[in-house]
Amino acid sequence: MSAILETSELPAVFDGVKLAAVAAVLYVIVRCLNLKSPTAPPELIYQDSALARFLLKSCPLLTKEYIPPLIWGKSGHIQTALYGKMGRVRSPHPYGLRKYLTMPDGATATFDLFEPRSEHCIGEDVTMVICPGIANHSEKQYIRTFVDYAQKNGYRCAVLNHLGALPNIELTSPRMFTYGCTWEFGAMVNYIKKTYPQTQLVVVGFSLGGNIVCKYLGESQANQERVLCCVSVCQGYSAMRVQETFMQWDHCRRFYNFLMADNMKKIILSHR
Numbered sequence: 001m002s003a004i005l006e007t008s009e010l011p012a013v014f015d016g017v018k019l020a021a022v023a024a025v026l027y028v029i030v031r032c033l034n035l036k037s038p039t040a041p042p043e044l045i046y047q048d049s050a051l052a053r054f055l056l057k058s059c060p061l062l063t064k065e066y067i068p069p070l071i072w073g074k075s076g077h078i079q080t081a082l083y084g085k086m087g088r089v090r091s092p093h094p095y096g097l098r099k100y101l102t103m104p105d106g107a108t109a110t111f112d113l114f115e116p117r118s119e120h121c122i123g124e125d126v127t128m129v130i131c132p133g134i135a136n137h138s139e140k141q142y143i144r145t146f147v148d149y150a151q152k153n154g155y156r157c158a159v160l161n162h163l164g165a166l167p168n169i170e171l172t173s174p175r176m177f178t179y180g181c182t183w184e185f186g187a188m189v190n191y192i193k194k195t196y197p198q199t200q201l202v203v204v205g206f207s208l209g210g211n212i213v214c215k216y217l218g219e220s221q222a223n224q225e226r227v228l229c230c231v232s233v234c235q236g237y238s239a240m241r242v243q244e245t246f247m248q249w250d251h252c253r254r255f256y257n258f259l260m261a262d263n264m265k266k267i268i269l270s271h272r
Helices: 002-033 050-058 076-085 141-152 183-195 208-219 239-246 250-270
Strands: 097-102 108-114 126-131 156-161 200-206 227-233
Touching: 002 076, 097 183, 108 141, 108 183, 126 141, 126 183, 126 208, 141 156, 141 200, 156 183, 183 200, 183 208, 200 208, 208 227, 239 250
Parallel strands: 126 156, 126 200, 200 227
Antiparallel strands: 097 108, 108 156
């Protein structure tokens, strides 16, 4: 009789375990996808000036509420993984000409040059000199997308390939790119200035590239000649403080530290 009573209780206990498991999975999904995070317009911090007012008037998107894609759009982790590995559904493939520059120490710097595909809206010659993020180059998806859009709007684009980042370009000196070296970027900018004496420059840096372009412009006043503006995208300002942040487990920061370190190791070992 007792055995019958015990077996009759098992289905109820089993259903409770299943419900708890489903609830736990749903909780993890909601937390990972950030589904409860409210949407809001970006927070703008700027000094009131004629340029700032012009930018706000010209770019109304800056003050609009961000509406992310459904389900996965609120998760920065998933957005980073999907776009970093897959890119867009139809990622553009702009065609450029690769240039090679020999540095004083024997290193071979390379950059890709993309000509505009339409006339610029103000009818002038404007070149974007672009510095990608850490260990990146002109063949990355986000750079291709950016260059394609810029070409369609009348901009010439010069994209630096970080020294050692391209797998098919061998190092010709015992060094690769670093976090603060502006030599290769400066050589690319000087080439553009000499080759296109009438062009004006828009300086663009992504992530690590933001550090390099800002450092380059601050190193010498001569580096600012013919520069209309500088745009730094997702720049990190203090490498030491960033390193402390990346050692934390909160928001999976340490996982990104592992991924970036592993990528750097692969680049170093590929040139050993």
